[in-house]
Amino acid sequence: xxxxxxxxxxxxxxxxxQHVSLVVQCVLLATVIAIxxxxxxxxxxxxxxxxxxxxxxGLTIPSFALLGILLAPFGFGITPAVLxxxxxxxxxxxxNAVVGLAGVDRSLVESARGIGMSRMSTLLRIELPLxxxxxxxxxxxxxxxxxxxxxxxxxxxxxxxxxxIFSGLSRLGGANALNATLVGTIAIVLxxxxxxVVLVLVGRLTTSRGIRV
Numbered sequence: 001x002x003x004x005x006x007x008x009x010x011x012x013x014x015x016x017x018q019h020v021s022l023v024v025q026c027v028l029l030a031t032v033i034a035i036x037x038x039x040x041x042x043x044x045x046x047x048x049x050x051x052x053x054x055x056x057x058g059l060t061i062p063s064f065a066l067l068g069i070l071l072a073p074f075g076f077g078i079t080p081a082v083l084x085x086x087x088x089x090x091x092x093x094x095x096n097a098v099v100g101l102a103g104v105d106r107s108l109v110e111s112a113r114g115i116g117m118s119r120m121s122t123l124l125r126i127e128l129p130l131x132x133x134x135x136x137x138x139x140x141x142x143x144x145x146x147x148x149x150x151x152x153x154x155x156x157x158x159x160x161x162x163x164x165i166f167s168g169l170s171r172l173g174g175a176n177a178l179n180a181t182l183v184g185t186i187a188i189v190l191x192x193x194x195x196x197v198v199l200v201l202v203g204r205l206t207t208s209r210g211i212r213v
Contacts, residue, residue, distance in 0.1 A: 004179040012164075016187055019160030022150050023195070026082060027143050030089035035135065038097030039123065048098055055095040063088065063152050071156055081150070081158025088149050089142045096138025100131030129208065136203045140196060147192040151184065161187050 005012065041047035063084060070080035104127045112122045128135075154162025164184030171177040 004176055005183065008183075012161075012183060012187065015159070015161050015163060016191060019147075019150055019162075019188065020191055020195070022081065022085060022153070022158070022160055023143065023146055026085040026146060026150075027089045027139060030086050030142065031093055031135075031139060033086070034090045034093035034138075035097050035128075037094055038101055042098050042101040048102060051094055051098050055091045058087065058091045063149050064155065067153065067156050076157040078158060080156045081153035081160075084153060085146050085150050089146045092142040092145065093135065093138040096141075097131065097135045100134030101127055103134065104130045133203065133207055136199065136207070140199045143195050143199060144192050147188055147195070151188055161191075 037051060041051045066084050066087065067080055070083055074080045074083070108126060108130070109122055112126050113119070117125070150158070150160050151162035151165055154160060154166050161184045164180045164187075168177045168179070168181030168184065171180075
């Protein structure tokens with residue numbers, strides 16, 4: 001195992017960077033999309049139910065099946081990987097964003113509107129900051145989930161550490177097959193833990209002390 005790591009340390013580092021880059025960029029894109037949809041939906045019970053239903057149903061779709069469907073229009077490569085990872089990343093964030101925004105005390109919103117704040121200003125300065133801890137919890141769940149889905153994206157030749165896992169599994173019993181599988185798996189777990197720590201720090205920096213207390 002040690003010789004395998006040393007001989008391929010450059011490739012492992014590059015694939016790890018690609019994996020993290022794919023996950024981080026897709027989670028950021030998913031966050032923007034999910035919060036935008038939540039802002040449109042949270043004031044309407046019907047749209048809120050639709051958003052929650054979409055989140056629940058979307059999570060039941062097997063990632064292999066979705067990647068297989070995306071192969072037809074987009075072929076192999078980065079595009080189906082990005083679409084699949086972004087889709088799954090958006091689902092927990094959407095659910096938490098709707099819950100967080102809907103849970104903001106309406107008296108605070110009405111007070112803000114009463115002193116002359118516009119709807120957009122109230123959303124940006126009152127509602128989103130108060131809902132942010134709940135939204136961030138969804139982002140953390142989403143990030144951990146799509147770290148594994150990004151590995152499965154290697155099935156469509158997506159970037160990342162999944163190539164080590166699939167390469168090892170396809171050669172089980174062969175030389176270094178187990179090493180490749182273990183390296184890919186362990187590296188993904190470690191990167192997931194690192195990203196979660198980063199998100200915890202982001203939460204401390206972006207959440208006001210009064211809300212944390």
